[in-house]
Amino acid sequence: MTSPGAGLVARNVYRFFRAGDEETLALRGVSLSVDVGETVAVVGPSGSGKTTLLSCLAGLDEPAGGSVLVCGERLSHRPEAERAALRARCVGVLLQSENLLPHLRVRENVALAQRARHRTGHPRVDDLLESVELAHRAQAYPAQLSGGELARAGLAVALANDPPVLLADEPTGELDGSTERAVLELLAHGVGGRRAVLVVTHSAAVTAAADRVIALRDGQVA
Secondary structure, eight states, X not given: OOOTTEEEEEEEEEEEEEETTEEEEEEEEEEEEEETTOEEEEEOOTTSSHHHHHHHHTTSSOOSEEEEEETTEEXXXXXXXXXXXXXXXXXXXXXXXXXXXXXXXXXXXXXXHHHHTTOTTOOXXXXXXXXXXXXXXXXXXXXXXXXXXXXXXXXXXXXXXOOSEEEEESTTTTOOHHHHHHHHHIIIIIISTTSEEEEEOOOHHHHHHSSEEEEEETTEEO
């Protein structure tokens, strides 16, 4: 049963890929929900379907069956333009290394994300950078940032339009222990309190910090 406070819901999601005569079932009827204010970690071995699931939850990929809802609206099985508009309003996506454009400064990356999504009422760029403890690096280029700073700058881009749902793919995968803890503190307390947060991870520290853990194996909830 779906919680009335759920910001993100997947119902019986299937996804398969076909190459010639070969068909691979990447997701086999995955169902989950994440409440607003809750952080959920999705774990599992490589090839278990974690990244495919995140792509379907973000509306970047279409499930072959089942449905995905964000903020009470159906995201799946709609035209790409409608999915993109709903994603811009409701979903922030944090990828390990693809949130920043290398030729733009940190501040410009965040400002571009806001302009590209055409949403009014988003937070001020300077306030957002302050919230992820990066105001002092606003004029730096991505190549000038440390690993922890890159992770926080990517988080600022994902939060550019104050989305109620945040999806993160291995956000601390390349960080050392102390830097990972600092980023986790931001995810858990600085940005996660009023969002539904789902994190795909291999990290034991991320798993320990989550409110709930969902394990995938062979495309199913284990």
